[in-house]
Amino acid sequence: MAAKPGMDIKLDNVAKRYRFEWIFRNISYEFKPDSSYAILGPNGAGKSTFLKILSGHLSPSKGTITFSKNGSIIEKDLIYRQVSYAAPYIDLIEELTLVEAIEFHKRFKPFRDNLQSQDLEDLLQFSKSSHKEVKYFSSGMKQRLKLILSICSDSDILLLDEPTTNLDKQGINWYLDLINKFGQDRLLIIASNVEVDYGFCENQLNIQDFKTT
Numbered sequence: 001m002a003a004k005p006g007m008d009i010k011l012d013n014v015a016k017r018y019r020f021e022w023i024f025r026n027i028s029y030e031f032k033p034d035s036s037y038a039i040l041g042p043n044g045a046g047k048s049t050f051l052k053i054l055s056g057h058l059s060p061s062k063g064t065i066t067f068s069k070n071g072s073i074i075e076k077d078l079i080y081r082q083v084s085y086a087a088p089y090i091d092l093i094e095e096l097t098l099v100e101a102i103e104f105h106k107r108f109k110p111f112r113d114n115l116q117s118q119d120l121e122d123l124l125q126f127s128k129s130s131h132k133e134v135k136y137f138s139s140g141m142k143q144r145l146k147l148i149l150s151i152c153s154d155s156d157i158l159l160l161d162e163p164t165t166n167l168d169k170q171g172i173n174w175y176l177d178l179i180n181k182f183g184q185d186r187l188l189i190i191a192s193n194v195e196v197d198y199g200f201c202e203n204q205l206n207i208q209d210f211k212t213t
Contacts, residue, residue, distance in 0.1 A: 111153060
């Protein structure tokens with residue numbers, strides 16, 4: 001069967017070390033196009049570090065990682081064009097209003113399905129916050145904004161780290177609905193140890209399996 005078109009990530013004996021400690025070692029794995037993956041492991045296991053390597057923000061200490069699209073290799077310094085990424089440690093520009101934040105993001109990465117700024121505002125359900133600065137948002141509102149900017153971006157790779165952080169039950173249902181609507185037809189990778197974050201993923205990779213004694 002022919003491979004699906006889209007982004008492919010191949011890891012060959014990838015390892016990461018901080019000082020004298022190996023976070024993980026000898027990961028050889030292929031993330032295939034239009035598939036969903038859960039990166040599992042307890043807190044501190046290295047899930048976020050692994051996601052940063054997949055995003056191109058970190059380089060492995062050993063091994064190689066290859067990004068390709070429709071069979072053509074993509075240079076590492078161009079990977080950012082293919083990736084959208086949301087995580088608790090990625091900050092928003094808090095001096096911008098909601099409208100400004102959406103428009104600013106759109107300048108660098110357009111939204112999929114021809115979504116416009118007003119569409120994202122409607123999806124966020126922040127009816128009275130269009131002109132409120134992000135710094136005045138609650139933690140749950142900030143998380144929703146991070147998620148919608150990443151999930152609705154027109155990117156082939158979607159990386160989410162602990163996506164339901166700071167979300168209440170309503171917010172979690174909102175996240176799941178957003179993924180169902182806009183998380184398809186791309187390579188989706190979610191790092192978490194909370195099942196509701198990744199329960200719909202087709203594949204799982206546990207970082208603990210690549211620890212050294």
